[in-house]
Each structure stands twice: as structure tokens, then as C-alpha cells.
Amino acid sequence: xxxxxxxxxxxxxxxxGEFGIGSMGRxxxxxxxxxxxxxxxxxxxxxxxxxxxxxxxxxxxxxxxxNPLFIDLPTxxxxxxxxxxxxxxxxxYDVDRVNYPWVYEVHENLLxxxxxxxxxxxxxxxxxxxxxxxxELMDYALFKACSNHFGVPLLQWPDxxxxxxxxxxxxxxxxxxxxxxxxxxxxxxxxxKQWRALKQYANDxxxxxxxxxxxxxxxxxxxxxxxxxxxxxxxxxxxxDYVAGVPADMFSATGQLWGNPIYDxxxxxxxxxxxxxxxxxxxxxxxxxxxxxxxxxFHTYWQIPSWSDSALTGEWKYGPGMKLLNAxxxxxxxxxxxAEDLGELxxxxxxxxxxxGIPGMRVLVDAFNTLADQSSFLPHNCIPDSVMYTGTxxxxxxxxxxxxxxxxxxxxFARRYLHLNEQSGVSWGAMAGAWGSVCSxxxxxxxxxxxxxxxxxxxAPGTMGDHNWSWRVRMNALNDEVINRxxxxxxxxxxxxxQNEEKPEE
Numbered sequence: 381x382x383x384x385x386x387x388x389x390x391x392x393x394x395x396x397g398e399f400g401i402g403s404m405g406r407x408x409x410x411x412x413x414x415x416x417x418x419x420x421x422x423x424x425x426x427x428x429x430x431x432x433x434x435x436x437x438x439x440x441x442x443x444x445x446x447n448p449l450f451i452d453l454p455t456x457x458x459x460x461x462x463x464x465x466x467x468x469x470x471x472x473y474d475v476d477r478v479n480y481p482w483v484y485e486v487h488e489n490l491l492x493x494x495x496x497x498x499x500x501x502x503x504x505x506x507x508x509x510x511x512x513x514x515x516e517l518m519d520y521a522l523f524k525a526c527s528n529h530f531g532v533p534l535l536q537w538p539d540x541x542x543x544x545x546x547x548x549x550x551x552x553x554x555x556x557x558x559x560x561x562x563x564x565x566x567x568x569x570x571x572x573k574q575w576r577a578l579k580q581y582a583n584d585x586x587x588x589x590x591x592x593x594x595x596x597x598x599x600x601x602x603x604x605x606x607x608x609x610x611x612x613x614x615x616x617x618x619x620x621d622y623v624a625g626v627p628a629d630m631f632s633a634t635g636q637l638w639g640n641p642i643y644d645x646x647x648x649x650x651x652x653x654x655x656x657x658x659x660x661x662x663x664x665x666x667x668x669x670x671x672x673x674x675x676x677x678f679h680t681y682w683q684i685p686s687w688s689d690s691a692l693t694g695e696w697k698y699g700p701g702m703k704l705l706n707a708x709x710x711x712x713x714x715x716x717x718x719a720e721d722l723g724e725l726x727x728x729x730x731x732x733x734x735x736x737g738i739p740g741m742r743v744l745v746d747a748f749n750t751l752a753d754q755s756s757f758l759p760h761n762c763i764p765d766s767v768m769y770t771g772t773x774x775x776x777x778x779x780x781x782x783x784x785x786x787x788x789x790x791x792x793f794a795r796r797y798l799h800l801n802e803q804s805g806v807s808w809g810a811m812a813g814a815w816g817s818v819c820s821x822x823x824x825x826x827x828x829x830x831x832x833x834x835x836x837x838x839x840a841p842g843t844m845g846d847h848n849w850s851w852r853v854r855m856n857a858l859n860d861e862v863i864n865r866x867x868x869x870x871x872x873x874x875x876x877x878x879q880n881e882e883k884p885e886e
Contacts, residue, residue, distance in 0.1 A: 381739065381764065381765045381820050382739070382767070382820040382821040383421070383820065383877075383880040384820055384821075384874055384875055384879075384880045385420075385421035385422065385820070385821055385822075385875050385877065385880060386419075386420055386421065386422070386815060386821065386822045386823065386824075386869075386870055386875045387415075387420050387421055387422025387423060387424055387588075387590065387821065387822075387823050388415060388420055388422075388423060388424070388823070388824060388825075388826050388829060389424040389425075389769070389772070389773070389823055389824065389825040389826065390411070390423070390424075390425075390825065390826040390853065391425055391426040391437075391773070391838070392404065392408065392425060392428065392447075392450045393426075393449070393450070393478055393849065393850075393852070394826070394838075394851055394852050394853050395407045395408055395411060395852070395853065396475060396852060396853060396854060396855040398471045398472065399453055399467070399470060399471065399472055399483075399486065399487075400472040400478060400479060400482055400483040400486060401449050401450070401478045401483045401852075402450070402852065403450050403451065403452040403453070404450050404451070404452050404455075404571075404574040404575055404577075404578045405452025405453075405454055405455050405574070406452075406454070407855065408452075408578050409578070409581055410855070410858070411423070411858065412578075412581055412582045412585050412587050413585070414858045414863060415585075415587050416585045416586055416587060417863045417867070418862075418863045418866035418867050418870070419866065419867045419870035419871070419875070419876040419877065420587065420866065420870070421586065421587065421588060421875075421877050422587070422588050422589075422590050422669070422821065422823070423582060423587050423588075423589055423590070424589075424590035424591075424592070424671070424823060425589065425590070425591055425592060426592050426773060426838075427440065427591070427592045427593065427594055428446055428447055428450065428575070428591065428666070429442055429443065429444075429445060429446065429447060429594075430442060430445055430446070430447045430448070430449075431447065431449075431849070432598050432600070434844050434845075434848060434849070435478075435480050435848065435849040435850070436839075436848070436849060437592075437594075437849070438594045438673065439594075439598045439638075439640070440594065440597065440598055440601065441520075441523070441524070441527070441598055441600055441601045441602060442520045442523075442601060442602045442603065443593075443594075443597050443601070443603050443659055444516040444517060444520065444602075444659070444662055445517060445520045445568055445571075445602075446568060446571035446572060446575060447571070448487065448491060448567040448568075448570075448571055449483060449484070449487050450571065450574075450575075451487070451491065451567065451570050451571055451574060452574055453467055453487075453490055454467070455574060456490075456494045456570070460497070461494035461497045461498060462490060462493060462494050462497070466490060466493060467490070470486045470489075470490065472486070475852060475854050476851070476852055476854070477846070477850045477851065477852060478849070478850040478851075478852060479850075480846075480850065491563070491566075491567055491570075492563060494566075494570075495562065495563045495566045495567075498566060503562065503566070505569065506562075506565050506566050506569040507565060509565075509568070509569045509572065510565045510568055510569065513658075513662065514658075516602075516662075517565065517568045518565065519602050519605075519606050520564065520568065520602045521561045521562075521564035521565040521568065522550070522553065522554060522557075522561055523601075523602035523605055523606075524560075524564045524602075525553070525557040525560035525561045525563075525564060526542065526553055526557065527600075528560065529553075529557060529560070533599070533600035534599065534600045534601065534604060534605055535599060535600070535604075535618050535619065535620075543605075543618055544618070545605070545606070575666065579666070579667075583668070586877055588668040588669060589666075589667045589668050589669070590667065590668070590669040590670075590671055590718065591663060591666055591667030591669070591670055591671070592670075592671045592673060593659075593660075593663050593670055593671070593672055593673065594673050594674075595672065595673050595674035595675070595677045596624050596638065596640035596641070596643075596674070596677075597640060597641070598640060599620060599623075599639065599640065599641050604641060607655055609644065609647050610643060610644055610647055610648060610651075610655050611641040611642065611643060611644055612641060612642040612643070612644050613641060613644075619686070620641050620642075620686040621642070621685075621686060622641075622642040622683045622684060622685060622686055623637070623638065623639045623640060623641065623642065623684050623685075623686050624638045624639070624640040624641070624642055624677075624681065624682065624683075624684070625637045625638045625639075625682050625684050625691040625694060626638075626674075626682050626691065626723060627682055627691060627692065627694060627724070628691075628692070628724075629723045629724045632691075632841065632842045634690070634691065634692060635682075635690070635691030635692050635694070636691055636841060636842055637684060637688075637689070637690065637691040642681070642683055643699075645699060645700050648700065648704070649700065649703065652707060653700070653703070653704050653707040653708070656704060656707070656708060657707055657708055657711040657712065660708050660711075660712050660715055661711065661712050663715075664712050664714065664715040668716070669716045669717070669718060670715060670716065670717050670718070671717070671718040671719075671720060672717055672718070672719060672720060673720045674720060675719035675720050675721050675733060675738070675740075676721060676723065676725060676729050676732075676733065677699055678699050678700060678701060678704060678705065678732075679698070679699055679701055679728070679729045679732040679733070680696045680697065680698055680699055680728075680729055681696070681697055681699050682694045682695070682696060682697075683695055683696075683697045701732065702732075702735075702736070705736060717738045717739075718738070718739055718740075718741065718767055719733055719736065719738040719739065719740045719741070720741055721733045721740040721741055722741060722743065722772075737765075739765050739766050739767055739820070739821070740766050740767070741766065741767050741769060741772075742756065742757045742762050742766055742767065742768045742769065742817075742819060743757055743769050743770075743771060743772060743775060744757060744759070744768065744769065744770050744771070744778070744810055744813060744814050745770060745771040745775050745776060745777075745778050745781050745810070746775065747759075748786065748790045748793050748794045748797070749790065751789050751790065751793050758797070759813050759814065759816060759817035759818070759819075760817075762817050762818055762819050763818065763819075764818050764819065764820050765820060766819050766820070767819060767820075767821045767822075767823060768814045768817045768819035768821070768822045768823065769814070769822075769823045769824070769825070770807070770810050770811055770814050770823070770824040770825060770828040771824075771825050771827075771828055772825065773825065773838040773839050774838075774839055774840075774841050776834060776837055777807070777825070777827040777828055777832055777833060777834065777836055777837055778806060778807045778810040778828050779806060779807050779828075779831055779832060779833045779834075780833045780834035780837060782794065782800075782806045783806075783833070784833075784834060794806075794810075797813070798810060798812070798813045805831045806831075807828045807829070807830075807831045807832075808831065808865070808869075810828060811824050811828060811829070811869060812869065812872075812873075815869050815870070815872070815873040815875060816872075816873050822873075822875065825838070826853055827851070829862060829866065830853070830857050830862070835851075836851050837851070838851055
């Protein structure tokens with residue numbers, strides 16, 4: 381269980397900076413300083429993998445690779461791989477949103493230039509790095525180069541020999557696309573190098589990193605290409621048999637059709653769950669705590685026929701349950717988890733999640749949907765071994781919910797329960813409710829710390845568009861006034877690190 385503490389949820393992409401998107405450079409370290417001074421103990425991120433369609437980090441082409449858009453360009457200048465003259469034309473001053481098309485173009489240009497400036501000695505280090513751990517990142521570099529070469533998703537690749545990983549075909553593309561493969565290997569090396577430095581800086585300043593791992597992978601991914609036997613895929617045609625999603629729940633009355641391939645759990649069990657154990661081992665090396673998205677999928681998952689265009693045509697199927705979790709614990713005994721156990725859960729799934737002993741989530745913005753004290757998300761109904769969030773990347777900000785979504789009855793309930801008032805600000809009242817709960821860990825998304833409305837929301841599930849995954853914070857918002865208010869909140873509710881240090885036995 382966590383010590384009594386608190387933290388802030390904000391993704392790397394939302395950090396301020398001059399080149400269109402947050403990075404793992406100076407501004408990230410300044411945010412660590414902000415957290416440290418405010419008395420926080422945790423910084424929670426969304427998945428650091430390369431994003432997929434719609435810039436979503438939950439539909440990635442790799443479960444092992446890092447997002448090259450987060451590579452800090454000024455750090456490459458310090459290392460002699462770029463010059464300040466290279467960067468000057470690309471400084472970008474839209475501080476509120478990530479313009480992904482622009483960011484992709486600029487980073488591709490500058491990272492390719494840095495790659496061309498890399499010495500043979502550095503490239504030897506790059507190839508040694510990506511060939512570690514079974515060559516997962518080298519596979520990704522080949523996959524990415526081939527995907528760019530064909531310009532279509534994996535399952536539409538025209539070379540079926542390559543699609544089925546015929547060794548002669550793979551060797552031909554390794555030679556033909558070797559320069560592009562080298563580029564993607566270089567980016568993965570730089571990402572890992574910068575991330576390790578940032579994480580070390582955070583840990584040295586008393587900040588632990590909570591990382592997020594998606595439950596599923598994308599159909600257009602190196603994982604499906606290299607391990608097709610681990611998914612419900614027709615081996616001859618490489619077409620999906622079933623896809624993932626969820627039925628109707630609090631987020632959508634028609635359910636959600638995600639489109640990810642479903643795992644072949646029989647194949648995973650026969651293999652001793654090695655694919656999952658290796659995935660968790662790699663993730664555990666990246667983070668201090670792992671939040672597993674869609675955790676209930678270990679117990680039961682929603683299976684939708686691949687021909688269907690509606691999530692409502694699916695059905696519940698049993699997952700691997702404790703067999704997989706026991707395998708993970710055996711192979712990665714040091715891993716600490718948070719279970720994303722949101723959505724509609726039946727009694728059996730609820731009992732399973734409780735039986736794992738992994739802390740679950742409570743989300744305050746969803747606690748007032750019923751006008752009584754029945755919600756398990758209300759602070760007085762919580763349990764210590766859980767994590768209280770004011771909101772998540774998939775929820776409205778508290779200000780947005782209070783003023784534009786809640787009906788008058790819900791608003792009145794929240795106002796009375798949390799003693800909300802305009803002078804203190806409704807989001808700070810919500811944070812006081814979360815911080816005052818018995819939950820060992822209280823988390824707020826940075827949008828709630830800054831009392832922001834719907835235009836700052838990170839993601840609206842079931843929607844596509846530039847409004848998702850693009851919000852950014854302004855550096856001047858992370859000021860001394862906010863630091864002092866957070867530190868006061870942590871002191872009032874006993875969540876400062878120094879208030880919860882283990883005292884030596886007398």
C-alpha cells in the first residue's frame with residue numbers, strides 16, 4: 381500500500397516548451413521541481429509509447445518503444461548532434477495545444493538531421509542498445525521502416541512473405557531500408573537515454589513516477605507482427621477474428637468499439653505468459669508504479685466480432701485471471717500496480733479485483749451521479765488501499781463537470797458535500813475532498829489544480845479530433861501561489877512526505 385501521499389497527473393506532451401510539444405528536457409525538470417516544492421510524492425504519466433491514430437497513446441504501434449516526439453531537441457544540441465541554428469526556425473509559440481501535423485514534420489526533420497550527424501561510435505552504441513532484450517526495439521525499427529515504406533497498416537502490407545516474417549524477405553528489407561531502420565533505432569536510443577536521466581532526476585528529488593500501460597495493443601503494431609500466435613488472428617489471412625471494446629457504460633450509451641486485437645489466452649497460458657511477463661518487466665524498469673488500464677480485462681473482457689460496426693454485438697469472455705497475475709508476480713516480484721477498475725463491474729469482476737490486493741481507483745468527479753451516499757467514489761465510502769482521483773484523462777475537469785455537465789441536483793449535492801464556494805474555487809474544494817479521504821494516495825489532474833474548464837480536457841472517449849491529447853500547460857501557471865496552496869493542502873491532510881516518513885525503531 382502507498383504511504384499517505386499525493387501526486388499530479390500530467391502527460392509529457394502537456395508540458396510547456398518551444399517546439400510544439402512537451403519534452404524530457406528542461407521544462408520536465410522544472411515540473412519535477414514544482415512537484416517537490418509542493419510536497420507531492422508522485423508524478424503520473426500517460427503511456428510513453430509512440431501514439432497511434434488520432435495521437436492516442438492507447439493505440440500504439442509498439443508496447444516497448446518510446447515516443448520520439450518527447451525527445452528534447454536542445455539536449456541534442458548539447459550533445460553536438462544539432463546546432464542552435466538548426467532549431468531556431470522551428471520555435472513554436474502556440475502554448476495551449478499540440479499541433480500534431482506540424483510537430484511530426486519538425487521532429488522528423490530535426491531528428492533525421494541529428495541521426496545523420498551521429499558518429500560511427502555512437503551508432504555502435506545505438507545498435508548494441510536496440511539489440512538488447514531479445515531485439516524488441518530492433519524489431520520495432522524494422523517494422524516502422526517497412527510501415528513507412530508501404531504507407532499502409534500492417535495487415536494490408538502487400539508483401540505477404542514479409543507479413544508472415546519469411547526470413548529471406550526480412551533480410552531483403554533490412555538491407556534495402558537499412559538507413560531508415562538506423563534512424564528509428566537512433567530515436568529509440570535517444571528516447572531511452574533521456575527518459576532514464578529524467579526519471580533519475582525525479583527520483584533524486586523524491587518524486588516517484590506512475591506510468592500507464594494499455595491493456596491492449598494496436599492491430600497495426602510490431603507486437604502483432606512478431607507475436608501473431610498470441611492474438612485471435614487467422615494465421616493464413618492475418619485477419620482479426622475478434623476486436624476489443626466495452627459495452628454501454630458511464631462513458632457511452634452505445635459502448636466503445638476500440639478495434640484492438642483480442643488476446644489468445646490459451647496460447648499465452650501454454651507459453652507460461654512470457655509475452656506479458658516480459659512486457660511488465662520492461663515497463664517496471666521504466667516506472668516506479670504501473671497503472672494497468674482496463675484492469676478488469678484480466679478477469680473478463682468484451683469480445684466483438686471483427687465484422688461488426690457496433691460494440692453492442694459483443695459478449696463477455698473470461699480472461700486469464702490470477703494465473704497471469706501470479707506469473708507476473710513470480711517473474712517481476714518488485715512491480716507495484718494500480719488497477720484501473722472503472723466502468724460497469726459486476727459482482728464477480730469486483731470480487732476478482734478486490735482479491736488481487738492491487739489498489740483500485742476512485743474518481744471524485746463521478747461520485748455525485750447519484751443523489752445519495754451510495755457511490756463508492758465518495759470520500760467517506762473509500763478504503764485506505766485505493767487511489768482517489770479528482771478526475772482522469774478520460775473525464776471532464778471538475779470545473780467543466782460542475783458548471784456544464786451536472787444537473788442542479790448533482791451540483792447541489794457536490795456543493796453541500798464538499799462545502800464548495802466560489803471564493804476558494806470548486807476544483808480546490810474537490811481536491812480538499814480527495815486529499816481528506818482515507819485513500820492512501822490522492823491524485824489530481826493538473827487541470828483541476830489550475831481550475832480549468834472543458835477546453836483543457838485531455839480526452840473525450842468515443843470522439844476523434846484535435847481536441848484530444850493536445851492540451852498543454854503554460855509555464856507561468858506553475859507558479860509559487862499554486863505551489864504554496866498545494867503544500868498547504870498536503871500539510872492539512874497529512875500527505876507531506878516528511879509527515880509520513882518511517883521513524884526508526886527505538
